[in-house]
Amino acid sequence: MSDNGISRRRLLGGAAAVAAPAAIGLGGLLGARGPGVESALADSTSANGHAGHGEFPHATFAAGTAVDHRANGFDPTEILRDFDYGKTRRLASGRLLREWEIVAHDKEIEVAPGVKYEAWTYNGRVPGPTLRAREGELLRIRFVNASEHPHTMHFHGVHRAGMDGMPGIGEMNGGGQVEPGESFTYEFDASPFGLHLYHCHVAPLAAHIARGLYGAFIIDPKQGRPEADEMVMVMNGFDTNFDLANEVYAVNTVGFHFINEPIQVKRGELVRVYLVNVLEYDPLNSFHIHGNFFQFYPTGTSLTPSEYTDTVIQGQGQRGILELEFPFDGDYMFHAHVSEFAELGWTGFFRVGDPSKLTAAAAAAAYCKLPWGGNGGRA
Amino acid sequence: MEAGARAERDLGGGLPAWALGAIPLALIAIAIGSFALLGGPGLGDRTGPPVEEVAVERTVLHPGEIELTLRNDGPDPVTVAQVAVNDAYAPFVATGGKEIGRLDSTTLKVSFPWIEGEAYEIFVLTATGGTIPVSIPVAAETPEADLGFYGLMALLGIYVGVIPVSLGMLWLPFLGRLGRRWIGAVIAFTVGLLAFLAVDAGLEGLEIAAEAPAAFGGAGLVFMGGLAAYLLLAGVDAYLSRRSQRAEGAGAAVGGAYLALLVAIGIGLHNLGEGLAIGSAYATGALALGAFLVVGFAIHNTTEGLAIVAPLRGGAAGGSERPGLSRLVGLGLIAGAPAILGAWIGASAFNPSLAALLFGVGVGAIVRVIVQIAPSMRDEDGRLLYPVTVAGMLAGIAVMYLTGLLVTV
Numbered sequence: 001m002s003d004n005g006i007s008r009r010r011l012l013g014g015a016a017a018v019a020a021p022a023a024i025g026l027g028g029l030l031g032a033r034g035p036g037v038e039s040a041l042a043d044s045t046s047a048n049g050h051a052g053h054g055e056f057p058h059a060t061f062a063a064g065t066a067v068d069h070r071a072n073g074f075d076p077t078e079i080l081r082d083f084d085y086g087k088t089r090r091l092a093s094g095r096l097l098r099e100w101e102i103v104a105h106d107k108e109i110e111v112a113p114g115v116k117y118e119a120w121t122y123n124g125r126v127p128g129p130t131l132r133a134r135e136g137e138l139l140r141i142r143f144v145n146a147s148e149h150p151h152t153m154h155f156h157g158v159h160r161a162g163m164d165g166m167p168g169i170g171e172m173n174g175g176g177q178v179e180p181g182e183s184f185t186y187e188f189d190a191s192p193f194g195l196h197l198y199h200c201h202v203a204p205l206a207a208h209i210a211r212g213l214y215g216a217f218i219i220d221p222k223q224g225r226p227e228a229d230e231m232v233m234v235m236n237g238f239d240t241n242f243d244l245a246n247e248v249y250a251v252n253t254v255g256f257h258f259i260n261e262p263i264q265v266k267r268g269e270l271v272r273v274y275l276v277n278v279l280e281y282d283p284l285n286s287f288h289i290h291g292n293f294f295q296f297y298p299t300g301t302s303l304t305p306s307e308y309t310d311t312v313i314q315g316q317g318q319r320g321i322l323e324l325e326f327p328f329d330g331d332y333m334f335h336a337h338v339s340e341f342a343e344l345g346w347t348g349f350f351r352v353g354d355p356s357k358l359t360a361a362a363a364a365a366a367y368c369k370l371p372w373g374g375n376g377g378r379a
Numbered sequence: 380m381e382a383g384a385r386a387e388r389d390l391g392g393g394l395p396a397w398a399l400g401a402i403p404l405a406l407i408a409i410a411i412g413s414f415a416l417l418g419g420p421g422l423g424d425r426t427g428p429p430v431e432e433v434a435v436e437r438t439v440l441h442p443g444e445i446e447l448t449l450r451n452d453g454p455d456p457v458t459v460a461q462v463a464v465n466d467a468y469a470p471f472v473a474t475g476g477k478e479i480g481r482l483d484s485t486t487l488k489v490s491f492p493w494i495e496g497e498a499y500e501i502f503v504l505t506a507t508g509g510t511i512p513v514s515i516p517v518a519a520e521t522p523e524a525d526l527g528f529y530g531l532m533a534l535l536g537i538y539v540g541v542i543p544v545s546l547g548m549l550w551l552p553f554l555g556r557l558g559r560r561w562i563g564a565v566i567a568f569t570v571g572l573l574a575f576l577a578v579d580a581g582l583e584g585l586e587i588a589a590e591a592p593a594a595f596g597g598a599g600l601v602f603m604g605g606l607a608a609y610l611l612l613a614g615v616d617a618y619l620s621r622r623s624q625r626a627e628g629a630g631a632a633v634g635g636a637y638l639a640l641l642v643a644i645g646i647g648l649h650n651l652g653e654g655l656a657i658g659s660a661y662a663t664g665a666l667a668l669g670a671f672l673v674v675g676f677a678i679h680n681t682t683e684g685l686a687i688v689a690p691l692r693g694g695a696a697g698g699s700e701r702p703g704l705s706r707l708v709g710l711g712l713i714a715g716a717p718a719i720l721g722a723w724i725g726a727s728a729f730n731p732s733l734a735a736l737l738f739g740v741g742v743g744a745i746v747r748v749i750v751q752i753a754p755s756m757r758d759e760d761g762r763l764l765y766p767v768t769v770a771g772m773l774a775g776i777a778v779m780y781l782t783g784l785l786v787t788v
Binding site for chain 1 (some may be wrong): 458460461462463466467468469470471472477502504505506507508509510
């Protein structure tokens with residue numbers, strides 16, 4: 001009796017492994033109703049009340065649940081292309097001064113559908129605003145601490161010790177620990193060009209970073225970079241139960257966000273991804289793209305790429321610039337090639353072209369042209 | 380003294396007795412009601428965030444699906460947000476709703492292509508970001524509770540309960556040949572055996588209670604079950620002996636047949652718990668129904684049959700009663716058949732709180748039986764403990780321990 005049971009289950013398991021990629025493929029091809037893959041999957045799961053054995057194409061949240069971006073006050077998709085250039089004015093010396101005001105708030109945010117987290121934020125969002133300047137400018141960042149806890153802004157870059165946002169070192173000019181209700185203005189040169197980051201450096205450090213106090217900091221080279229569709233991806237995670245291990249992993253905070261809302265890009269257009277890893281509690285994070293390769297510029301401090309690859313690994317604080325073009329239309333997954341992180345939220349799709357123009361008839365015709373297609377290749 | 384009594388009467392002011400009883404009740408109701416209506420004046424809000432305590436009552440595995448029954452054990456409602464199996468979020472449906480009120484329960488049907496023989500660590504993520512851990516040490520499909528399954532469980536109960544107990548009762552003729560002074564040793568052997576079962580059932584009950592929701596009593600259920608069973612049996616005992624005394628005239632001693640019935644009831648309640656443990660272990664795949672296990676239980680439980688027939692020889696009346704076959708079969712069923720019922724409950728509707736209570740009931744029943752049959756060990760001088768009975772009790776414990784090694788569930 002048990003022998004039959006085992007073999008039947010093994011057989012089902014095998015069937016699921018075969019059926020799963022097929023489901024993804026069809027979802028991508030036939031996603032004619034807009035939302036595409038997700039809606040196709042949602043339909044197949046809701047049809048019989050609950051998903052069966054062959055209906056687990058990839059890890060995901062419960063069907064019909066979504067994060068309320070309006071309540072959060074930010075949307076991971078908008079964060080992608082939201083660059084904060086601050087306010088500029090020309091100094092008497094002729095040099096350009098760039099200024100920002102950043103306010104730290106305590107704020108409850110939703111990091112996975114239905115899961116609230118007491119975050120600490122810069123300007124009410126996680127990650128904080130992507131500050132963007134040009135090499136050689138004078139930067140002035142007024143930091144106001146409206147949180148109930150002391151914080152700082154510690155920038156990666158070349159600057160004096162007193163501007164380091166480091167408690168115990170910046171105190172001589174008020175730039176150390178910024179107590180609740182106090183403020184401080186950091187001032188330094190935009191140097192070197194590349195992709196950097198900023199984060200709070202108050203102890204206990206892990207908690208202050210994990211709570212959401214970080215953001216990307218881009219210094220463009222003087223001559224600029226080639227025209228591209230640019231986007232920021234901050235790889236982060238959330239330890240919602242405070243056991244020093246993350247329950248939710250993501251790019252730009254919300255787990256599986258780019259599964260539900262794929263990143264829309266154009267075929268043949270240069271895409272530039274500013275990739276920053278701030279993940280706390282795990283030593284490594286990574287980025288992997290499906291069906292494509294990219295040029296990689298570690299820390300963005302050179303204009304010559306170091307590697308042509310489809311996977312990079314980053315420790316906490318590491319970052320780099322990715323440049324790629326998509327030669328084909330369709331949905332292409334990107335995720336941490338740490339499967340655990342990927343299946344706990346750090347997974348998304350690039351959507352190349354307009355899938356709504358990919359009609360079911362066109363997809364079926366394309367399928368028939370394949371050697372193993374429906375009519376045996378006799379078109 | 381008289382003055383005091385008069386003062387009490389005066390306090391009553393001539394009111395009828397029912398009113399004197401009802402007035403405090405009414406005042407208590409008014410006080411509690413107004414306290415609740417005013418929201419507990421002076422107490423303020425709780426300090427700190429809500430405490431989430433959720434017990435996992437049942438885990439059921441079907442192909443491609445893991446079913447978790449959760450019970451909210453804490454003071455605040457808990458809302459289930461997401462579920463991850465082996466660090467991968469998985470889609471699920473909450474049949475009892477995602478919000479679980481205090482002492483309420485819900486069942487999550489999680490879609491996941493689990494593989495037989497693998498271990499799974501699940502966490503249920505709540506709305507506050509808290510996690511409820513669930514462990515599946517070895518994944519195996521939960522048997523469908525159909526007719527064939529109930530038949531299998533019945534067969535199992537007969538194998539481990541009815542047959543061995545009945546076989547053990549076949550020692551009755553042997554006991555009949557034993558000299559009067561050896562009967563004390565046999566009764567002592569029975570007492571030792573029962574003491575072992577009581578301790579064993581108590582520990583098992585406490586172990587199960589550790590997984591049960593604390594709000595329903597947890598380990599307390601074992602003790603309450605034990606106390607209740609002891610008191611109930613003592614009450615029944617007092618009622619029956621009063622009747623038999625009336626029938627047979629004052630001074631009649633407790634009959635051996637009656638003691639045998641008590642032992643059978645006690646062992647039956649114990650076997651109910653044993654069947655429960657076997658059934659639930661089988662349902663969760665933790666138990667392989669091998670011949671070894673069944674043989675082990677048979678040897679283990681055969682000694683229970685001996686315990687039932689011992690009082691038939693050793694009843695304080697002293698005479699060797701000749702019980703009919705139907706009475707013997709009845710005793711065997713009372714002691715053994717509850718294993719079938721236990722296996723059914725354990726395999727189809729296992730609930731840790733209920734199981735803990737039932738194990739406690741078994742303990743209480745056995746303790747009561749020990750108290751009942753111990754006087755039969757007395758020698759001519761009225762001593763309970765003398766070398767023969769001490770050796771008998773130790774032998775009973777040793778035999779149960781050794782045969783118990785065969786049947787670790």
